[in-house]
Amino acid sequence: MRVLAVVWLAVVLLCGLYLGYRIHQGTLFRTDLTALLPQDERNPVLQQASDTVSRALSRRVLFMVGHSDRDTVRAAATQFSANLLSSGVVERFDSQFDAERVVRLGRQYFPYREGLLSERHRTLLQQGQGERVAVNALSQVFGFVGMADAALLRQDPFLLLPGFIADLPFPASRLAVDDGYLTVIDEGVTWIALTGLITGESMALDTQQRLIDVVTEAETGLKAKAPTVELRRLGVVFFGHAGASLALKEASWLGSLSLLGTVLLIVVVFRRIGPLLHNLLALAVGTAVALSISFLIFEELHVAVLLFGISLIGVAVDYGLHYSASLFDPAMQRPAERLAHVRMAITLGLLTTLIGYAALLLAPFPGLHQLAVFAVVGLVAAFLTVILWVPLLDRDRTLRHGAVMLQAAAALWRFWSTPRLRPLHYTLLAALVLMGVLGWLRLEVDDDVRHMQALSPALLKEQADIQHLTGAVPAAQFLLIRAADDEAALQREEAIMPVLEALLAGGQIASYQAPASYVPSAARQRENTQLRAERLDGPLRQSQYAKLGLPVPEQAAPAAQGVLQLAEALQQDTVPYLKDLVVAPGLHTITLHGLKNADALRAAFAGIPDLWVVDPVTDFNALLGRYRDRAAMLIAISAVLMLLPLFWRYGLRGALRVMAPPTMALLLTPAALALLGQKFTFFHAMAMILVLSISVDYAIFCAEGEVGHHSIIMLAIWLVTFTTLLSFGMLAFSEVAIVQGFGLTMLVGMCISLFLAPLARRRTESAA
Amino acid sequence: MLRICVVVLLLASSGAWATERRGEFADGQILLGRFVQLRQLTGFPAPLKTEGRFTLVAGRGLIWQAETPFAVTTVISPSGLMQEAGGVETMRLPAARLPFIARLYAMLGGALSGDWRGLEDAFTVTREGDEKAWNLRLVPRRSGDAAIPFREILIQGGRFADRVEIVKPDGDRDILTFADQTISTQPLAAQDMQLLDMAGRR
Numbered sequence: 001m002r003v004l005a006v007v008w009l010a011v012v013l014l015c016g017l018y019l020g021y022r023i024h025q026g027t028l029f030r031t032d033l034t035a036l037l038p039q040d041e042r043n044p045v046l047q048q049a050s051d052t053v054s055r056a057l058s059r060r061v062l063f064m065v066g067h068s069d070r071d072t073v074r075a076a077a078t079q080f081s082a083n084l085l086s087s088g089v090v091e092r093f094d095s096q097f098d099a100e101r102v103v104r105l106g107r108q109y110f111p112y113r114e115g116l117l118s119e120r121h122r123t124l125l126q127q128g129q130g131e132r133v134a135v136n137a138l139s140q141v142f143g144f145v146g147m148a149d150a151a152l153l154r155q156d157p158f159l160l161l162p163g164f165i166a167d168l169p170f171p172a173s174r175l176a177v178d179d180g181y182l183t184v185i186d187e188g189v190t191w192i193a194l195t196g197l198i199t200g201e202s203m204a205l206d207t208q209q210r211l212i213d214v215v216t217e218a219e220t221g222l223k224a225k226a227p228t229v230e231l232r233r234l235g236v237v238f239f240g241h242a243g244a245s246l247a248l249k250e251a252s253w254l255g256s257l258s259l260l261g262t263v264l265l266i267v268v269v270f271r272r273i274g275p276l277l278h279n280l281l282a283l284a285v286g287t288a289v290a291l292s293i294s295f296l297i298f299e300e301l302h303v304a305v306l307l308f309g310i311s312l313i314g315v316a317v318d319y320g321l322h323y324s325a326s327l328f329d330p331a332m333q334r335p336a337e338r339l340a341h342v343r344m345a346i347t348l349g350l351l352t353t354l355i356g357y358a359a360l361l362l363a364p365f366p367g368l369h370q371l372a373v374f375a376v377v378g379l380v381a382a383f384l385t386v387i388l389w390v391p392l393l394d395r396d397r398t399l400r401h402g403a404v405m406l407q408a409a410a411a412l413w414r415f416w417s418t419p420r421l422r423p424l425h426y427t428l429l430a431a432l433v434l435m436g437v438l439g440w441l442r443l444e445v446d447d448d449v450r451h452m453q454a455l456s457p458a459l460l461k462e463q464a465d466i467q468h469l470t471g472a473v474p475a476a477q478f479l480l481i482r483a484a485d486d487e488a489a490l491q492r493e494e495a496i497m498p499v500l501e502a503l504l505a506g507g508q509i510a511s512y513q514a515p516a517s518y519v520p521s522a523a524r525q526r527e528n529t530q531l532r533a534e535r536l537d538g539p540l541r542q543s544q545y546a547k548l549g550l551p552v553p554e555q556a557a558p559a560a561q562g563v564l565q566l567a568e569a570l571q572q573d574t575v576p577y578l579k580d581l582v583v584a585p586g587l588h589t590i591t592l593h594g595l596k597n598a599d600a601l602r603a604a605f606a607g608i609p610d611l612w613v614v615d616p617v618t619d620f621n622a623l624l625g626r627y628r629d630r631a632a633m634l635i636a637i638s639a640v641l642m643l644l645p646l647f648w649r650y651g652l653r654g655a656l657r658v659m660a661p662p663t664m665a666l667l668l669t670p671a672a673l674a675l676l677g678q679k680f681t682f683f684h685a686m687a688m689i690l691v692l693s694i695s696v697d698y699a700i701f702c703a704e705g706e707v708g709h710h711s712i713i714m715l716a717i718w719l720v721t722f723t724t725l726l727s728f729g730m731l732a733f734s735e736v737a738i739v740q741g742f743g744l745t746m747l748v749g750m751c752i753s754l755f756l757a758p759l760a761r762r763r764t765e766s767a768a
Numbered sequence: 769m770l771r772i773c774v775v776v777l778l779l780a781s782s783g784a785w786a787t788e789r790r791g792e793f794a795d796g797q798i799l800l801g802r803f804v805q806l807r808q809l810t811g812f813p814a815p816l817k818t819e820g821r822f823t824l825v826a827g828r829g830l831i832w833q834a835e836t837p838f839a840v841t842t843v844i845s846p847s848g849l850m851q852e853a854g855g856v857e858t859m860r861l862p863a864a865r866l867p868f869i870a871r872l873y874a875m876l877g878g879a880l881s882g883d884w885r886g887l888e889d890a891f892t893v894t895r896e897g898d899e900k901a902w903n904l905r906l907v908p909r910r911s912g913d914a915a916i917p918f919r920e921i922l923i924q925g926g927r928f929a930d931r932v933e934i935v936k937p938d939g940d941r942d943i944l945t946f947a948d949q950t951i952s953t954q955p956l957a958a959q960d961m962q963l964l965d966m967a968g969r970r
Contacts, residue, residue, distance in 0.1 A: 138840070142838040143832075143841075
């Protein structure tokens with residue numbers, strides 16, 4: 001044994017060294033949800049594109065600075081954006097439209113004006129209403145709002161280019177450019193919108209913290225200058241930060257409470273520090289080895305795997321507690337005897353739990369694979385620590401203060417093994433079955449991630465304010481178009497624009513931005529050139545110049561200058577938004593604003609090849625749903641697989657008897673949760689995996705219990721239940737819905753498992 | 769945008785210089801008149817000449833009707849701007865999309881009640897002459913302000929503003945002359961009332 005213990009020490013040290021090396025290297029954890037997606041189900045190119053766009057969208061932030069005085073708010077907006085830029089938390093702001101930028105935009109389009117028509121002008125020309133286009137231009141020249149510029153009028157007597165530029169899609173319908181800033185005046189308050197792109201990933205905790213710190217400081221700076229200046233913010237990063245800080249705040253107080261409770265419990269029960277240290281050692285070794293091996297296999301782990309994984313390894317602490325409980329047994333004086341007493345039970349417990357966790361490998365989800373490896377490795381490591389090291393470290397003599405505790409712990413065992421209480425047993429079981437039936441009838445599932453997050457009410461209020469001020473907020477959903485090249489993609493966009501216009505007219509969206517809105521396809525530009533020559537320049541050019549009181553320019557219609565190519569516009573980077581819309585040549589997105597109904601959007605574009613409605617929230621909901629389904633199925637499969645080692649040890653009848661309490665716990669827990677008003681989610685399913693493994697452990701320990709030792713076994717089981725409830729059960733008090741669901745499942749599942757565990761005891765004993 | 773400024777100034781001068789008693793032009797009163805506008809554009813042989821009439825209703829808005837060479841009506845009200853030609857609406861800008869309109873109203877309201885601060889924030893104002901014949905010269909304080917795209921504005925007047933000259937940065941200039949200006953206390957014509965209502969619609 002000592003040799004094995006030394007070998008194990010060497011292995012643990014090696015793992016520790018590797019882990020240290022990896023931590024030193026950095027980038028160990030991923031927080032993005034895409035890491036959890038099954039990789040083989042979708043077109044990888046498409047998936048990568050939609051990930052890129054989703055990530056870019058989630059990096060966008062929108063601030064609105066408001067004050068009753070125009071100059072004050074302009075100064076505030078300038079100061080605020082400068083602060084954010086200089087501190088590096090925002091990569092760029094793209095909402096400033098200064099005169100120079102507008103001039104550059106005009107210069108970019110001017111050489112190609114022959115082929116550029118606004119949708120309004122194009123429709124009028126197609127309908128043969130060239131006269132109205134001419135009248136519109138005249139009314140601009142002679143009307144109160146003079147937009148006419150001498151040089152422009154000479155070149156463009158119908159003012160088609162200003163029409164095209166004015167009709168470029170502009171996301172927020174209520175905003176207008178006021179001397180470079182996007183501005184809206186609402187109830188006497190001037191608001192300036194600042195949109196930008198944050199530096200770093202919106203889901204990275206350090207990015208969130210740095211941004212929030214800088215924004216808070218900048219806001220304080222603004223208020224110091226003008227106390228009544230107001231600030232509103234919108235962006236995935238703010239919601240992410242609010243959620244994370246709530247979770248961290250809770251984790252710290254729930255965590256301290258549960259740690260304190262566990263330490264207190266073990267110290268009070270054993271009146272020794274040894275058992276506590278042994279159990280912490282098992283957990284620490286388990287986690288460290290699990291991390292080390294997982295990094296070796298997967299390179300990176302998802303942070304969710306870490307959280308759930310440590311919970312799963314926590315089961316290993318139970319083995320230590322079973323060992324420690326035998327300290328109370330006067331028949332066992334030496335550590336080797338104590339170990340021999342529990343070895344079979346914890347080995348079986350380990351085996352069944354390993355089966356449960358390994359079943360997770362059967363699902364094609366990278367997240368569950370990582371979790372399975374992490375948990376299996378950690379569990380084995382913790383088990384080896386308990387059987388190889390703990391007996392060597394154990395210096396404690398038999399404890400003699402446990403009589404009352406043992407008596408109390410065994411009460412449940414006595415309750416189930418007292419023959420004259422049999423009618424009560426049956427009544428209770430019938431009641432449980434009735435509860436089960438009622439619960440299952442009411443069971444509902446819910447995979448909507450929006451219900452699982454506790455969204456900050458303050459941020460939701462700011463979002464509503466911004467919605468009101470700007471008229472529409474950007475949608476998380478977008479369209480993705482794939483074609484052979486840019487020209488083909490632009491033509492596709494033009495082909496589906498009538499559908500988008502119909503959605504616009506029906507109020508389903510407030511606006512949309514397609515690359516083709518900024519740079520029409522070459523085909524469309526040539527068509528426009530022809531349309532304009534036939535319907536406008538041909539019949540109306542002479543009379544238009546006459547009405548303007550201008551001489552007709554000497555040269556005939558200027559020769560076609562060719563068409564504006566998307567690549568050229570991208571390279572010049574003068575056209576706003578265009579860079580965000582083109583992912584790669586031939587791979588374009590159309591972004592949407594003020595989306596009312598995602599289903600209507602999906603329906604409108606269903607069945608169109610090489611066009612996808614990407615909806616990250618719905619996709620993620622569907623993913624969670626599939627994870628939930630898989631998890632539930634795997635629980636059932638692993639319950640069946642667990643029968644194998646039990647069959648080997650107890651025979652068929654014995655194995656079925658041992659599996660009876662866990663099976664009941666599996667069936668009754670969701671029912672009880674349903675009766676408590678919980679909707680079943682993926683996170684409830686994850687907790688059920690734990691319920692199953694712990695519940696099987698309880699049953700095995702009861703089945704291994706010999707006459708006379710049952711009180712020590714029951715004490716261990718009670719201890720395990722208490723420590724489990726102190727850790728996971730506490731989560732039921734969380735404000736975060738998913739954490740609360742997880743905790744409540746553990747609470748209910750543990751209580752049912754504990755209550756029914758003695759049913760797995762050997763029958764010979766019950767007859768005695 | 770340019771001519772919006774002109775009207776601000778026109779009204780400002782009419783209100784604060786030409787009238788002996790401040791507040792003579794009160795809510796519900798109507799200022800009527802005719803205008804001739806000459807736009808001198810570099811590179812053009814003759815200026816663009818527009819003639820028409822205007823109606824300013826205190827507290828409600830302005831109707832600016834060009835008659836020759838092309839009939840087009842523009843109505844500005846606190847809620848926005850509307851333009852129509854031949855019975856067809858050719859432009860509509862709600863005030864929320866046009867922060868300048870809101871600024872305009874702030875300046876206008878201030879000037880009419882004798883508060884020059886709004887105007888003097890944006891311009892250096894030079895005044896000459898007396899109440900019967902005066903000159904006013906406005907130079908923007910900030911160059912490069914896209915909302916005020918001109919180099920200087922010269923206004924001459926007596927009881928009302930009679931002539932306004934606007935010089936643009938590139939040397940182009942607009943010259944507006946006003947005639948037949950009267951202050952009416954009669955109710956607004958139904959047709960004009962309707963125009964103001966149309967501009968107020970969203």
